[in-house]
Amino acid sequence: MEEKRDHWSAEAYSASASFVPKLTETVLQYLSPQQHDKVLDVGCGDGKFTSKYVCRVASVLGIDSSPAMIEAAKRDFGADQTEFRVVDCRYLDREDIVNGTWDKVVSNAALHWILTDSTTRVSVLKAIFDSLRPGGAFVFEMGGHGNVPEVHTALLATLVHHGLSIEGAREASPWFFPSESWMRETLESIGFIVERLEVEYRPTRLTVGADGGIEGWVKLMGAPMLEALDPARREDAARWACALLETIITKEDGSRWLGYVRLRGVAMKPQL
Ligand SMILES: C[S@@+](CC[C@H](N)C(=O)[O-])C[C@H]1O[C@@H](n2cnc3c(N)ncnc32)[C@H](O)[C@@H]1O
Structure with a gap:
């Protein structure tokens, strides 16, 4: 089992990507929280x-591989009916929470990280299926094919410019952005009934202010790519990527935007 480096920080996430948990109206509507869930x-x-729907359900277990993020979740949202636990979901199939009792499994903006490892990709989705009770729902939103293409390309170019091969740069990319057809076929092969699956092109305005903006985004989300370089070169590489992006992402009014593509769906575990 490969150890995971924790490059997350709740403060950096708030500064550079506070829009991620905010832009969740549709996935929350699909989750359709019920009092007994x-x-x-x-x-x-x-x-x-999690905090957006927790008061409308019976209980929640939130799992994440980042000790820093889980610590912040416990501190800010810990409650009787809410538990947060550090779990590397690439190996979810080894956890005793995979017990066929959950009414719903939900995931926002995380599966494109979790499914990056091609060796565990299908077993993660199978473990989600096995976690659910018969008739339970898997509701998700994640990056879809072509997500944030400008910043992904800029980061690849940056690594190549700083001496990596293009294969090495691709290898360092921390994301798997699947197409709608890959997701449908994989979910169906596991036994899910795909009730909804949709792609939304959603250009998203970056945050402004200290530690935010494109600099904050590149340093937090792009950390696994920058870490492929010698530590002494990472700061320069982050600046280089941002300089490359400058005119591409900036509108006349000075606002900066990334081309987010969301893949969103609801898949049901059949009733017995
Ligand atoms: C963009 S954040 C989304 C967090 C939250 N769902 C939200 O909507 O704000 C992505 C999260 O995926 C988590 N993550 C990445 N790889 C993971 C893995 N292998 N297992 C569990 N969580 C993982 C990160 O730690 C991070 O907290």
Whole structure:
């Protein structure tokens, strides 16, 4: 089992990507929280997304591989009916929470990180299926094919400019942005009934202010790519990536935007 480095920080996440848990109206509508629901939140992060529906369900277990994010979630949103736990979801199939009792499994903006490891990709989705009770729902939103193409390309170019091969740069990319057809076929092959699956092109305005903006985004989300370089070169590489992006992402009014593509769905475990 490969150890995971924790490059997350709740403070950096708030500064550079506070829009992620905010832009969740549709996925929350699909989750359709009910008072009796026992919910597993996969890749819950700092708990801000979880906090949006927790008071409308019976209980939630939020799991995330980042000790820093889980610590923040416990601090800010810990409650009787809410538990947060550090779990590397690449190996979810080894956890005793995979017990066929959850009414709903929900995941926002986390599966494109969790499914990056191609060796565990299908077993993660199978473990989600096995976690659910018969008739239970898996509701998710994640990066879809072509997500944030400008910043992804800039980061690849930056690594190549700083001496990596293009294969090495691709290898360092921490994301798997699947197409709608990959997701449908994989979910169906596991036994899910896909009730909804949709792609939304959603240009998203970056935050402004200290530690935010494109600099904050590149340093937090792009950390696994920058870490492929010698520590002494990372600061320069982050600046280089931002300089490359400058005119591409900036509108006349000075606001900066990334081309987010969301893949969103609801998949049901059949009734017995
Ligand atoms: C963009 S954040 C989303 C957090 C939250 N769901 C939200 O909507 O704000 C992505 C989260 O995925 C988590 N993550 C990445 N790889 C993971 C893994 N292998 N297992 C569990 N969580 C993982 C990160 O730690 C991070 O908290």
